[in-house]
Amino acid sequence: MDIHEYQAKQLISKFGVQVPVGEVIYQPHEAVTVASWLNEDDVVVKCQIHAGGRGRAGGIKICKGQEEIIAEVDRMIGMKLVTPQTGPEGKIVSRVYIEKAYNIKSELYFCITIDRETGGNTIIASKKGGVNIEEVAEKSPQDIFKVKLGPGNKLLLHHARTISYELGLKGKIARAAQKNFIALYEAFTNLDSSLLEVNPFVVTDKEEVVAVDCKASFDDNALYRQRQVAEMKDDNEYDPLELEAARHDLNYVKLDGDIGLMVNGAGLSMATMDIIKFYGGKAANFMDVAGAATPERVAAAFKLIYRDKDVEGILINIFGGMMRCNDIAQGLVDAAKDVGLNKPLVVRLEGTNVEMGMEILKSSGFPITPVPTMDQAAREIVQLVKKK
Amino acid sequence: MAVLITKETKIICQGFTGAQGTFHSERAIAYNTNLVGGVTPDKGGMTHLDLPVFNTIAEAKKVTNCNASGVFVPPPFAADAILEGVEAELDLIVCITDGIPTSDMQRVRREMKGSKTRLVGPNCPGVLTPGVGKIGIIPGHICKPGRIGVVSRSGTLSYESAVQTSELGQSTIIGIGGDPVNGTNFVDALELFLDDPDTDGIVLIGEIGGTAEVDGADFIKSWGKKISKPVAGFVAGAAAPKGKKLGHAGAIVSSGDETADAKKEALKSAGVIVAETITTIGDAMRKAMEKK
Structure with missing residues (x-):
């Protein structure tokens, strides 16, 4: 979850990072x-x-x-x-x-992220702050300094000192920077943050070091124990369909294509977006019907995708070991009745009772095309949407 | 023989009496898995699915001599459940739970340093050795005994891979999970399969986010001519936009080397036959086998 700059500053200031009033x-x-x-x-x-x-x-x-x-x-x-x-x-x-x-003498970059490789955290710092850090990394990689901290380790004074010297800071300014770095790291670990980026920390004419911008992301899985962070969520920053999906516990991300997707499994959902792209189409969303693909959940997910006005056709790709395809098919036909389906819908179901499921879809009277393979499903929906 | 789960592996289920634990233990038993009992705090002494329930892993180990566990414990308690198994010195812990805070997994990583326990997961479908047994949620009937090792970050894509390699069959299927900080990684799984005399070829299924696939590719590059096995790969997320988390906590592109294209390139440069769509992963594996 992301929060606004001012909220991030409120949070980090509680840990002792200096921010502007x-x-x-x-x-x-x-x-x-x-x-x-x-x-x-x-x-x-x-x-x-x-x-x-x-x-x-x-x-x-x-x-x-x-x-x-x-x-x-x-x-x-x-x-x-x-x-x-x-x-x-x-x-x-x-x-x-x-x-x-402030009257600014120089600008620094400082960022903490999870290091997926070591399971610890990585700090990235640069004396070229206030600009796009990716450009700095590309044009002058020697100006980027990294410190890797092992899992569970704290940012100690000697780490902070090393960073401040690498950034060319001296005396009172270096000491102020060190305090800020340690405080920011405390905030990162205590708030279950996944990214804290201060760009820039400014060095002022009064030799202060102040965080004048802060970007913060937090681990969604830890929000249950970070209530003050969770309450900072701004619903206006999300697509209404994404908010609706979250209420149904569906993993949904709005994208900019026109083929609505409903898939079980995050990996299969991504792979379905990919194969649609491979055949020249573009997905309108990522959708993982997380958890059990029950007829009720499938119906709720289907209605959600159908409400997206960018969607010109829908592809359903369900691969389940245990679920019964006839139940899923019935759930879909019921949902199609509710919305008065008039957009092409291609369905690939794999599981038990496949034939029964296919028959229910075929005889529904709605524009539903059941297909046996994922490959065929992708080709079919891309063609149907192009024809429209 | 296969890897991780063999006939000798004695398995317990943590979170045994819960809905998920019960459902998937029933299926594991139906698959003839050597499940010897389960752990649910405060329910020790009970019998569940005709198997003994214990309060702690230490107790379970004393009575059953178990050496592996499957974790079906809710997210706030899952890291603790893993560490209980680590302290009991189990050989293998497979954590299915999705939604564990990353900092909890960082703590697990720290505590496991130097431990002999292998962790698979979390947020994974588990491990299955066809015809022998399973820990986790991989449907048994789609897997066939054979000689292809499958390692995948995604559950459903490991199922697709199993179905598409049916005629070759699988030695073991390992789901390493979609979280940013996890236990077994591609390099570990590749190592296991490389050393396994019953595995002839390997399917590797990656996705966007992180650089584990690139590490895997580097490891494959280091293989000599003598000790080498054909590898086919797929990386999900070629159509994914930057900065959007897609379902798995770890499936997010934050920098250029975390894209599907960059990972595919790394795998190709290591001699892996890369499938452009998941529907051709079986063909890619066959092609890789023929090339050898």
Whole structure:
């Protein structure tokens, strides 16, 4: 799960990471109060959306004085912000963060992620902060410094010292950076985070080190014991169909194609997206009917995909050892009746009672094409959708 | 002989009396698996599915001499269940549970350092040796005894692979699971199959996220001419967009070397015959066998 920048800063500041004073607002008129409360000459006004690249897209502005702040906030709230990470459709801004601005001497990059290879964590740091780190890694890999910590290990002072020296920091600034690094690592492990990226930590003219931007992701599997994180979920950042799917415990991700998919198993679902691409089509979604593929779950999943207006045809690919295909087929036909199915539907079922299942689908009177193999299913649905 | 599960393996089920544990233990028994009992805290002394229930693994081991377990314990308690088996020095623990917090698995990884126990999973379909027995949820009837070793991150894709290699049959099917931090990895499984005299060829099924497939490819590259086995592979997620988690906690592309294409290239460069779609993995395996 991802959270907003301002929420991430709230969380890491509790562990001792230094962040700018600031406040989030939802309504333009709140800007006056916040601006006078902050009482700073320079502030930064930042659109809060779950996507990077906000600065270049006009989603972050430095303002002087109340009038400028109010004008910027007025422009931002409700605007559609398009960045390289939002896709062309962009995201509507409903929250804006206003915080103290600093006189910046230099910018650093610092990031903690899970190291899948060692089972520990990896820290990535660079003295070239404030820019796209992937570009730094490509153009000047010598400026990227990595520290690997074994599973369960803490970030100790000597690690933090090493990193600060690698970043070229000295004296008071180095010590401030070390404190921030250790605090951020504590936040990472204590909050079941999967990514904490501060880009940048700024070194100010007063020799402070401050986290002025923070991206945070958390382990979904640990949210049951991280309630303060779980409560930060912003439903506006999700596709409504994804929220609906989550309520039914279905693994669903909206994609930008036109062939709706319903599959059991995450691997098979990905492989089904792949084979559709292989035959020249494009999947409208990833869908793993997680757990048991019961007729009820299959019907709920089917209705969900059917509601997606981008879907021109549907492919169902169920491979189950234990389930009975006749039950699944009946569940599908019932769901087809409910929605008044008028889009092509190709079904591949494998399991027990396959013949009975196929017969139920064939004699349903709906535009359903049962096929025996996954390969044929993919070719069939791609053709049917192209014909439309 | 095959790997991991042989006729001599004595298996217990952790979370035995729960719904999942019961359902899949029934099927394991029907598959003639050497299941010798189960563990459910506070239910020790009971009999379940005609087998003894124990409070702890230590007790179970004392009575049954079990050396392997299948974990069907809910996510908040699963890491602890694994570590109980590690402390009891079981040879093999197969954890089926999906949804264990990553930091719990990091702790397991730390505690298992230097341990002789092998962990398979979590978030995996388990291990099955056709005709001998199974731990986990792989349907027995789709597997046939034979000489192909299957290792897969995805459950359903290991089933597809089993069905497509029916005429060759399988020595053992190992589902290593879809979590970012797990036990047995591709390199470990490849090592097992390489050393196994009953395995002639290997199917490797990967997916997006992480670099375990690339490590596997590097390991295959290191094989000499004398000790080598044909490998066929598939990597799911060629159509996956960057930064979206697709079902498995570990199936997410965060950087360029974690894409399906990058992994396929790595496998190809190691001499693996790579199937472009999962529906041709059987053909790829046959082609790899002929090439040898």
